Amino acid sequence: MGIVSISLNEESLESLDDIQERFGLKGRSEAVRKAINSAKAEAQMIEGLEGMVEGVLIIVKKDHSDPWMNLIQAKHENEIKTQLHSHLKNHKCLEVMVIACEAEKLSSLLREIHSAGKADYVTFVKS
Numbered sequence: 157m158g159i160v161s162i163s164l165n166e167e168s169l170e171s172l173d174d175i176q177e178r179f180g181l182k183g184r185s186e187a188v189r190k191a192i193n194s195a196k197a198e199a200q201m202i203e204g205l206e207g208m209v210e211g212v213l214i215i216v217k218k219d220h221s222d223p224w225m226n227l228i229q230a231k232h233e234n235e236i237k238t239q240l241h242s243h244l245k246n247h248k249c250l251e252v253m254v255i256a257c258e259a260e261k262l263s264s265l266l267r268e269i270h271s272a273g274k275a276d277y278v279t280f281v282k283s
Contacts, residue, residue: 162188202266202280205259209282215251215269216244216277224272225251232265248276255280 164172176187217225220243229236235257242250255262262280269278 198279202263205262205282207259208256209259209262210254210256211280211282213251213253213255213265213280214277215253215275217249217251217275218247219274220247220249222274224274225249225269228265228268228272229253231268232261235261235265 172184172187172191175181175190176184179187179190181187181190215225229239229251235255236253237256238254240250240252242252244250255265257265266278266280269275
């Protein structure tokens, strides 16, 4: 088994410990493996989408004042059919979008959101 050294901020470390505790895992390494498997399953689900896709995209973004999500939304305005924006505590925001588009456009949208690294939570629920 390979060994990987990573640096985590305090919030991520607390989340890792929380994952370990909630799933009853023996150590942080098992928690990291669990998180990797979860991300892999999500990536495979997105990769497996074909043709026209409809569903709901849910995002919790970290900072209301940062316009990064607005720029992505403007670029993908044809794919976003309906949008709800709500302010949360600690200057976070909830974005809920009804999406209808070709699978490759959804994949591009999700890749942009994930690569920005500014969302606390991103999930797509296919209809």
